[in-house]
Amino acid sequence: MKIVVLVKQVPDSGAERNLRADDNTVDRASANNVINEMDEYAIEEALRLQEAHGGEVTVLTMGPDRATESIRKALSMGPDAAVHVLDDALAGTDALGTSKVLAAAISELAPDLVISGAESTDARGQVMPHMLAERLGYAALTGARKLTVEGSQLTVERQTEEGYEVVTAATPAIVSVWDTINEPRYPSFKGIMAAKKKPVATKSLADLGVAADQVGWAGAATTVLSHSKRPARSAGQKVADSGDGGVALVDFLSSEKFV
Numbered sequence: 001m002k003i004v005v006l007v008k009q010v011p012d013s014g015a016e017r018n019l020r021a022d023d024n025t026v027d028r029a030s031a032n033n034v035i036n037e038m039d040e041y042a043i044e045e046a047l048r049l050q051e052a053h054g055g056e057v058t059v060l061t062m063g064p065d066r067a068t069e070s071i072r073k074a075l076s077m078g079p080d081a082a083v084h085v086l087d088d089a090l091a092g093t094d095a096l097g098t099s100k101v102l103a104a105a106i107s108e109l110a111p112d113l114v115i116s117g118a119e120s121t122d123a124r125g126q127v128m129p130h131m132l133a134e135r136l137g138y139a140a141l142t143g144a145r146k147l148t149v150e151g152s153q154l155t156v157e158r159q160t161e162e163g164y165e166v167v168t169a170a171t172p173a174i175v176s177v178w179d180t181i182n183e184p185r186y187p188s189f190k191g192i193m194a195a196k197k198k199p200v201a202t203k204s205l206a207d208l209g210v211a212a213d214q215v216g217w218a219g220a221a222t223t224v225l226s227h228s229k230r231p232a233r234s235a236g237q238k239v240a241d242s243g244d245g246g247v248a249l250v251d252f253l254s255s256e257k258f259v
Contacts, residue, residue, distance in 0.1 A: 001055035001149070003046045004109050005079065006102065006116035006128070008036045009063050009070040019227045023092070026122055035070045038117025040077070041177050044184040046115050047078045049149055056080045058109060062090065062101055068200070075195035076187035082200045083109065089205055092217035095123070099131035101215060104208040106136060113154070114174040118143050129176040139169035145180040 012032040019026060046057045059074045059082040061067050071082045085105055093101070106114060119126045126142075133140035141147075144156035145164060158165040159178050187195075205212055213219055239248045253259045 001049060001053050001113060002109070002111045003049060003055060003057045004060050004106055004111040004114045005039070005042050005046045005057060005074070006114065007039045007043070007059050007061045007070060007074050008117075008120050008122075009033050009061070009067040010036045010120055010122040019224070033066060033070070035073055036117055036120045036122075038119060038121075038177070038179060039074075040117075040184040041179050041181055042115040042117050043074055043077050043079065044182045045147060045175075045177055046113075047185070048182065049113075049147075050078075053149060055112075058083060058111070060102065060105055060109070061085065062098060062105075064091075071200055072195050073187070075198045075200075076191045077185060078191060079198075081198055083203060084200055085203050085205075085208070087205045087212075089212040089216045092220055093215045094220040094222045095125055095127055095131065096221050097215035097219050099128060099135055101205070101208060101210055102128075103132055103135035104210050105203060106132065108203075108208070112152070112171040113149075114138070114172075116174065116176045118176045118178045126176075129174050133174050136172070136174070139171075139173040141167050141169055141173055142176045144175050144177045147175055147177070147181065 010033065011026060012034050043059070049055075050057050057079040059071060059079045061071055061082065062085040065086065067084065067086075071084055075082055083105055085101055090101070114132065116129055129142050130140055132138070139154075141154060141156045141158065143158050143160075145159040146157040148155045152171045153168060154171060154173055154175065155166065155168045156175060158167050159180060205215065237252065239245060239252055241248075250259060
């Protein structure tokens with residue numbers, strides 16, 4: 001089985017994140033950038049499938065030079081190789097443009113299965129798997145908490161607020177996973193050293209046959225016009241109990257339409 005895992009480098013969600021003043025995009029240069037948390041679960045799931053069914057696992061990333069750090073971290077977990085889509089014209093690319101570029105790269109790799117995290121912590125849009133499935137003509141099995149493979153047949157338990165749904169499809173397909181699907185392994189020292197020697201192919205827009213004016217600022221269908229910091233939390237309202245505290249509390253809750 002040939003598996004492609006989508007990996008994105010994002011600002012650490014545990015630290016403060018800011019938008020740039022000049023173009024209203026995420027300030028990644030000053031941030032502590034890491035692998036998107038959900039993507040580690042996608043990598044782990046791909047490796048488990050490889051251990052059970054054989055085949056190869058390739059990491060696919062679109063990002064600037066510094067995304068190489070996350071590529072090597074991903075490879076240290078166990079995947080065989082990586083593809084890094086790197087082009088200056090990609091700056092400012094929105095989700096639609098990103099899906100176009102990734103779809104072109106996936107088409108070249110021709111995998112049986114694409115696995116991604118259910119969302120990225122910088123955007124939390126949860127749209128990329130659906131966009132890619134539409135562009136590629138793949139089945140989309142999203143929000144998986146469990147994935148089973150039998151030959152060319154895939155079955156997932158799709159996590160919902162009420163429980164889960166069982167969804168099946170044939171390969172090729174794209175599956176997005178939640179953090180309930182497994183527990184990612186820690187890279188071993190041997191894995192870290194081996195990752196330095198694993199092949200990483202660099203692809204430009206020209207290599208993928210994507211025109212520069214279809215991505216970046218020129219091709220973006222969406223843009224952030226302005227932004228501001230979240231206002232400071234205001235003090236709550238105290239209800240003093242002078243014998244009529246219960247009535248005062250109910251009156252307050254009623255005014256806020258809680259009761």
